[in-house]
Amino acid sequence: MKRIKVLVTGGAGYIGAHTVVELHKSGYDAVIADNLSNSSEDVLTGIEKITGEKPVFERVDCTDYNALADLFLRHKDISYAIHFAAFKAVGESVSDPMKYYRNNLISLINLIEIMTSAGESSIVFSSSCTVYGQPSANYLPVGEDAPLQPAQSPYGKTKQMCEDILKDASQAMKERLKVISLRYFNPVGAHPSALIGELPMGVPQNLLPFVAQTAAGVREFLNVWGDDYNTPDGSCIRDYIYVCDLAKAHVAALDRMTERNGKMDENIEYYNLGTGRGLSVLEVIDLFKRANSVDVPFKIAPRRPGDVEQVWADPSKANKVLGWRADTPVESVMQSAWKWEKRIRGME
Numbered sequence: 070m071k072r073i074k075v076l077v078t079g080g081a082g083y084i085g086a087h088t089v090v091e092l093h094k095s096g097y098d099a100v101i102a103d104n105l106s107n108s109s110e111d112v113l114t115g116i117e118k119i120t121g122e123k124p125v126f127e128r129v130d131c132t133d134y135n136a137l138a139d140l141f142l143r144h145k146d147i148s149y150a151i152h153f154a155a156f157k158a159v160g161e162s163v164s165d166p167m168k169y170y171r172n173n174l175i176s177l178i179n180l181i182e183i184m185t186s187a188g189e190s191s192i193v194f195s196s197s198c199t200v201y202g203q204p205s206a207n208y209l210p211v212g213e214d215a216p217l218q219p220a221q222s223p224y225g226k227t228k229q230m231c232e233d234i235l236k237d238a239s240q241a242m243k244e245r246l247k248v249i250s251l252r253y254f255n256p257v258g259a260h261p262s263a264l265i266g267e268l269p270m271g272v273p274q275n276l277l278p279f280v281a282q283t284a285a286g287v288r289e290f291l292n293v294w295g296d297d298y299n300t301p302d303g304s305c306i307r308d309y310i311y312v313c314d315l316a317k318a319h320v321a322a323l324d325r326m327t328e329r330n331g332k333m334d335e336n337i338e339y340y341n342l343g344t345g346r347g348l349s350v351l352e353v354i355d356l357f358k359r360a361n362s363v364d365v366p367f368k369i370a371p372r373r374p375g376d377v378e379q380v381w382a383d384p385s386k387a388n389k390v391l392g393w394r395a396d397t398p399v400e401s402v403m404q405s406a407w408k409w410e411k412r413i414r415g416m417e
């Protein structure tokens with residue numbers, strides 16, 4: 070069977086790199102397009118060590134229409150793309166919204182215009198559970214039919230706007246554009262080899278990188294943002310999904326688009342990607358400590374403004390339609406995060 074070439078924008082980033090590895094395993098040829106604004110070329114070496122093959126890399130800024138169009142001239146046989154390229158720091162998006170609107174919206178608009186002008190195209194889009202905000206109790210766990218809520222940050226708004234753009238474009242170009250929007254819950258962990266993982270810039274805002282840095286002694290203690298929520302132990306609840314499981318969902322989405330596995334019912338589909346199990350902040354700390362036999366000192370601190378109290382996924386649509394499941398045991402996930410932290414700190 071002829072191998073299918075897939076453009077992976079943002080493929081040098083955290084989720085992108087893990088997806089490139091899974092694409093390779095599943096017989097797809099990935100072409101990475103990344104401007105390295107939040108990643109480094111070292112990632113390519115990590116991918117090569119895992120797959121045994123040097124990844125095809127194009128240093129391209131997706132907001133640069135001509136540069137992206139030129140890439141498609143060099144790779145005329147690409148009609149599938151997974152679009153990860155975006156900025157994702159929620160706090161920074163509040164202080165510098167234009168940076169987020171420019172990067173996240175223009176990258177997607179360029180990609181759609183360039184791909185569809187060449188012919189039939191399919192795009193897998195990196196969306197986020199942030200589009201649901203705090204779902205009311207009767208929508209927990211969150212299915213795809215839960216109402217979307219006004220986003221809390223410009224970052225979140227870009228995800229909603231991108232979904233709107235994709236919806237309008239796919240409706241207007243029914244014969245030319247297929248879209249699968251994957252709404253990720255909280256991606257965590259690293260490849261079991263510890264050759265690729267998440268590289269937070271500066272002080273991590275996300276829970277798992279902060280937990281791992283605290284265990285490594287880089288941070289004195291972890292602040293648990295609030296223990297007075299209406300949850301069993303008072304701390305917030307999220308659905309932490311292992312990044313390698315998440316990567317596999319992208320392959321499953323492509324299999325559906327390429328009709329290797331089923332056929333799309335509509336030319337835009339949405340899937341919630343999570344484990345279906347909510348974990349509180351205190352449970353995560355405990356699981357990390359027990360899985361790795363390390364200490365994670367923490368203090369209870371005031372609530373973090375804008376935090377959602379509890380949200381976790383109902384992944385049954387992805388389980389059924391995509392034939393995909395996030396099934397890596399949570400202990401292995403915590404171990405992968407610690408192994409990665411130790412490797413980047415030169416601790417082993």
Ligand code: NAD
Pocket residue numbers: 078079080081082083084085102103104105106107108129130131132152153154155156157172176195196197198253254255256
């Ligand atoms: P990341 O920052 O590690 O990866 C994004 C990659 O895109 C980086 O390598 C960066 O250099 C590149 N990039 C950014 N702008 C670009 C541009 N204009 N042109 C080319 N390359 C560009 O982030 P990630 O965690 O891997 O997230 C990937 C996608 O998933 C993003 O769209 C993000 O919004 C989305 N997402 C992430 C999370 C999460 O918690 N990590 C949750 C939900 C959704």
Ligand code: WQD
Pocket residue numbers: 157159196197198199225254255274275276277279291292293294295305306307350373376
């Ligand atoms: C998880 C829980 C914190 C750090 C963010 C984005 C969202 C999405 C994923 C992309 C919360 C608590 C955290 C710490 C803590 N990204 N926490 N101490 O807030 O669910 O979502 O990342 O789309 O858009 O908003 O993830 O990892 O920041 O926090 O107590 O030092 O951990 O309060 O309850 P969040 P997170």
